[in-house]
Structure formats: structure tokens, C-alpha cells
Amino acid sequence: MSARSPLSPRSTGDPTRLRDAWIALAGLSAVFLFEMLDNSVLTVALPTIGRDLAAPTAALQWVSGAYSVAFGGLMLLFGSVADRFGRRRTMLVGLVLLALVSASTVLVTSVEQLVVVRALMGLAAAMTTPGSMALTFRLFTGDDLRVRALTVVSTAGLVGLAVGPTISGFVLAVAPWQVLLVANAPIALVALVGIRAGVRPDRPADLHREPVDLVGAVLGTVVVVGVLVTPTLAVTVSRSSAWAAAAVTVAALVGFVVRERSARSPMLDLALVARPLVASGLAYKAAAGLATAGLSYMVTLQLQSAWGWPPALAAIGTLPQVVVLLASGRFVGPFVHRVGVERAAWTSAAAVVVGLAVFTVLGRTGYPAVAVALVLVAAGMRVVGAVAGNNVLAGLPAERTSIGAALVDTASELATAVGIAATGTVLAALVPGSVTAAHPTAAHAAAVVGAIQVAGVLVTGVAALFVGIGVARARSGSRPSDPASSGTPAPATTTTTQESSRA
Known part of the structure; x- marks a missing residue:
């Protein structure tokens, strides 16, 4: 994060104080707030969700796990996409998706539907998170302002992580659990407005034009999903299914390593x-x-x-x-x-x-x-x-x-x-x-x-x-x-x- 960073803006008129970029910082802080708040508010609500949707334990764990699988499995892919097609553009698309999916929680009537909603939220998070640090860097030209800006943004996420379980417990005492997920929609809208109004579009010179390693992305995602699905299959389906999933996971891992070592533009x-x-x-x-x-x-x-x-x-x-x-x-x-x-x-x-x-x-x-x-x-x-x-x-x-x-x-x-x-x-x-x-x-x-x-x-x-x-x-x-x-x-x-x- 030195002055030699390739993300350093070259144009004049960059903000010289944090308050000069408060709209952008509010939007970027909202992104980090969602990332850290989402799973923390859901943790306390899992027993309530399980009773309301009559969810077995193996299905209930995927209410949280589906988000993490989609987020973790797709983050590197969308990081590569953002570097090539625009960090701001990718983030804005992800925020629109997040708002729509979060609002759709009111329509959920089964644990299977909720797992799909959580997976789509993870997809939206994968689109927004990788570019957020780069966009924060590009707001300022000096190391001091960049570090102070990152401190502001990361503190918002930390507060969300810390107070999420407490907020969840009190909300569940007076409202249905769906409120916890629908609340992501206004957070996404705050981020959308702040980033659209406060962050300049990426310059062509700041983007890479190498092809996206889609093969590597698919193989990496299969590895992540396989690691998580295999133990669940052993308990809820059959051992033969678990062994088959393990074999696919190992094959995908080998293929991923070979691909990333040989690709001209590896993910x-x-x-x-x-x-x-x-x-x-x-x-x-x-x-x-x-x-x-x-x-x-x-x-x-x-x-x-x-x-x-x-x-x-x-x-x-x-x-x-x-x-x-x-x-x-x-x-x-x-x-x-x-x-x-x-x-x-x-x-x-x-x-x-x-x-x-x-x-x-x-x-x-x-x-x-x-x-x-x-x-x-x-x-x-x-x-x-x-x-x-x-x-x-x-x-x-x-x-x-x-x-x-x-x-x-x-x-x-x-x-x-x-x-x-x-x-x-x-x-x-x-x-x-x-x-x-x-x-x-x-x-x-x-x-x-x-x-x-x-x-x-x-x-x-x-x-x-x-x-x-x-x-x-x-x-x-x-x-x-x-x-x-x-x-x-x-x-x-x-x-x-x-x-x-x-x-």
C-alpha cells in the first residue's frame, strides 16, 4: 500500500480530507457492514428458523453454509472479473442483486428456498467484496489518507460483527426472523447510492485485459463445494454418495492445481x-x-x-x-x-x-x-x-x-x-x-x-x-x-x- 501501488489514481482533484469523500466512504462502509453483519445476525436466529421451517439439522447448517460456499467459492473469480471489467461496475451490479434477493426473503416458505436465497446473497457478496478495498485505495493519493479511510470502512464491519448476535436476539423477541435478512436491502441501497455518487468509474488504464480463467474458477468452486458437501452426504444420504463426492473433489483439486500451474493467465x-x-x-x-x-x-x-x-x-x-x-x-x-x-x-x-x-x-x-x-x-x-x-x-x-x-x-x-x-x-x-x-x-x-x-x-x-x-x-x-x-x-x-x- 505504498505510493507505488498500481491502484494509485493519477488524476488531479482527488479528495484531500476524509470528509471530502464521506459519501463514498459511507457506501463502502455499508458494503463491509453487510459482509460482517449478515452471518452474525443469522447465528442466533438458526434455532428459530429451524422450528419455523421444520428444518432438519443437516439442512439448517446450509442456511449459513450456502452463503459461505457461494461467497468463498466465487470471490476470486469476481475479483478477476472486477480487475478486467471495472471494480465499481461489478460492485454496483452485486449491490442491486443483493437488494433484490434480500427483499425476496418475505416469500420464503421452506428451508430449501431459504438456502437458495442465502446462496444468491453469497453470490452478491462475492461481487461486492473484492473491489471494495481497491475502490477505497483509489479515493485518495496518499498513504495516510488511505489507511485512515480503510480504518473507517473496516470499523463499520467490525461493529456489525460484534453487535449482530445481540441485535438478532432482540429483533427475534418482537419480530419474525425474516426481518433480519430483509434488513440487508436498505443497507445495499445505502451502499449503492454512496458508491455510485462518490466513486469515479474505473479508468481503462487501471483495468487488465487478460482473459478470465473460467476453467480455473469452475474447478475451484467444485473443490470448495465438495469439501463442504462430502461430510453432510455421509450422514444424511449414504457413505457411497460421500465417497463419490470425495472422488469428484479430489479430481477437481488436481485439475485446479494443474490448470493454475499451466494457464497463461491463471485465476x-x-x-x-x-x-x-x-x-x-x-x-x-x-x-x-x-x-x-x-x-x-x-x-x-x-x-x-x-x-x-x-x-x-x-x-x-x-x-x-x-x-x-x-x-x-x-x-x-x-x-x-x-x-x-x-x-x-x-x-x-x-x-x-x-x-x-x-x-x-x-x-x-x-x-x-x-x-x-x-x-x-x-x-x-x-x-x-x-x-x-x-x-x-x-x-x-x-x-x-x-x-x-x-x-x-x-x-x-x-x-x-x-x-x-x-x-x-x-x-x-x-x-x-x-x-x-x-x-x-x-x-x-x-x-x-x-x-x-x-x-x-x-x-x-x-x-x-x-x-x-x-x-x-x-x-x-x-x-x-x-x-x-x-x-x-x-x-x-x-x-x-x-x-x-x-x-
Whole structure:
């Protein structure tokens, strides 16, 4: 994100203060708000949705998973499309789609219809997210204003992530769950107006004209879907179906690797992903996303389905996480400065995994253990969200930072989807009937708690493995401050880390 960035505007008349671009910043902030608010408000509502639509557990997990699959699987494709046909144009089309699909939630009468709506929302999010960082960069010419603008935009998303469960709980106390998804429509309209009025169209000189790697995009999407569908098929259909899906997934993965290594214009340059800083940053981000998604899903089900808490009380139960996310920002910068970027990355990712482990081992003993787990996960996520992304960008050449941002978001979304899929699959296999039974018996509640512990062990182990991979890859490479390896001047990287940590 230095002055040498290929996204630097060349025209005169660029805003010299944040207030000069407040319309554009409001629109871009709304995009990030939707991205982070969407799944967080839905988490608390899942038991209510399950009862209202008579959804089995395996289908219910796809209410969240369908969004993540579409978002994560298509983000790199639409990042490539935006670089070629216009970031602003692609984002505006995605926002129109988002508004229409969100409004259509009022027509949903079955869980299958809701899964389709969620998948289309993920498609719209994939069209809007990759270009948002590039558009924010292009609003200003100086590093200082760019960093401050990114801080404003990312803070909006963080607020959405933090307050989403609380908002969801209180809305469900007075209104139907459909309101939570229809609310995305006005958010999309605010973003549409702000970006259309405040952001200039892309100049032809800022766009690439290489052909889009559609073959690579299709193969990559098949891999993502296969990873998520295979365990569900093993529980809900048959083992033979699961093995067939696994075979297709492996074949698609091999084909994807071969295609990206041989294509003249690959969708994803695998050599860049293998760089130590990039690989470690993505591993830390995946560990945090996996643990956070798994914990959110399991805490919601334990509080409501096992302990019988109403949605509003369950929302209050998540407040420790909200408080830490909102109040810890001022401490992130000094912490990173004191321990260094590399140590901050792995310790914060490890804190998220430890929080999940605390819930897995002690969560059934009472709410205090749940609160401790929420605090640890929130504190770790607050730091890793800044430093892991910084490491990815620092490990890439200056002209590849936009694909780096897409990689970070993709890793997070895929990890979230895997966390939900793994947890939901274990619950579907171990809990008789639906986990969202309206009047659970003591035996049913005990089965839910036991299944949550099994799922917690599984997700904790996988997340810990990602942290270990991240540490190993980071040690095999050079430090983020080494400009020779990062492709980005060290002073700009340091500034970005400190400012992003305050977001």
C-alpha cells in the first residue's frame, strides 16, 4: 500500500480530507457492514428458523453454509472479473442483486428456498467484496489518507460483527426472523447510492485485459463445494454418495492445481500463495475463522437448545465477545509494536484456538466458562484480523495486493463454512431428531451437549493444525519488515499494521 501501488489514481482533484469523500466512504462502509453483519445476525436466529421451517439439522447448517460456499467459492473469480471489467461496475451490479434477493426473503416458505436465497446473497457478496478495498485505495493519493479511510470502512464491519448476535436476539423477541435478512436491502441501497455518487468509474488504464480463467474458477468452486458437501452426504444420504463426492473433489483439486500451474493467465498464481508470509498469514486467518465459526454455532445451540435460553437471553450471553471486540482496539497497536508482527500473528491465532478449547472442555460446567471462551476468542480475533492480513499483503509484490485481499477473505469464508459444516455434521450424526426441538427433554439436551463436545474437539484440533502450519511457514521465510522478500516497502507495511490494528 505504498505510493507505488498500481491502484494509485493519477488524476488531479482527488479528495484531500476524509470528509471530502464521506459519501463514498459511507457506501463502502455499508458494503463491509453487510459482509460482517449478515452471518452474525443469522447465528442466533438458526434455532428459530429451524422450528419455523421444520428444518432438519443437516439442512439448517446450509442456511449459513450456502452463503459461505457461494461467497468463498466465487470471490476470486469476481475479483478477476472486477480487475478486467471495472471494480465499481461489478460492485454496483452485486449491490442491486443483493437488494433484490434480500427483499425476496418475505416469500420464503421452506428451508430449501431459504438456502437458495442465502446462496444468491453469497453470490452478491462475492461481487461486492473484492473491489471494495481497491475502490477505497483509489479515493485518495496518499498513504495516510488511505489507511485512515480503510480504518473507517473496516470499523463499520467490525461493529456489525460484534453487535449482530445481540441485535438478532432482540429483533427475534418482537419480530419474525425474516426481518433480519430483509434488513440487508436498505443497507445495499445505502451502499449503492454512496458508491455510485462518490466513486469515479474505473479508468481503462487501471483495468487488465487478460482473459478470465473460467476453467480455473469452475474447478475451484467444485473443490470448495465438495469439501463442504462430502461430510453432510455421509450422514444424511449414504457413505457411497460421500465417497463419490470425495472422488469428484479430489479430481477437481488436481485439475485446479494443474490448470493454475499451466494457464497463461491463471485465476490464482499458486507460487504467490506458497510464499512463507502469504501461506502463514492465510493459515492464521483460516485457524481464526474456523474456531470463531465453530464456537459461535456451538454456543448458540448450547445456550438455546441445551440450556433452554430464549433468543434475547442468548444474545445477552454473547455480550462479553461484543465488549472485547469494541473495547480492545486501542490495545492492539501497542501489543503488536511490543511483541512484533510475527509473534502477534501466531499468539493471537493461538488465543482463538485456546478459547475454543476452553469451551470444549469446560463449557458444559456453566456460563462462566462460556464467557471466558468468548473473551479469549474475541481478543485473539481482534489482533489476528489485522496482522494476518498484513502478512499476506507484505508477502506479495506491490502489484498483487488486491488478489491478496481476496485471498484473505476467501480463506476466512472457507474456514467459516468448514467450521459450520463440521459442527453441523457431528450434531446431525450424534443427536436424534433435530437439535432445535421446541420442547427438548433432559436426554435430548444431554445429547446436544455431548455432540457439541465432540464437535469442539474436532474443530479445535483442525484449527490448532492451521496455527502450527502458520508458525512453520513463517519461520521458513523472512520477516515482514524485509522489503526484499515482501515486495512492499517496510515503512508502508509497518504503518499499515499499526493503523489497521486500531480499526
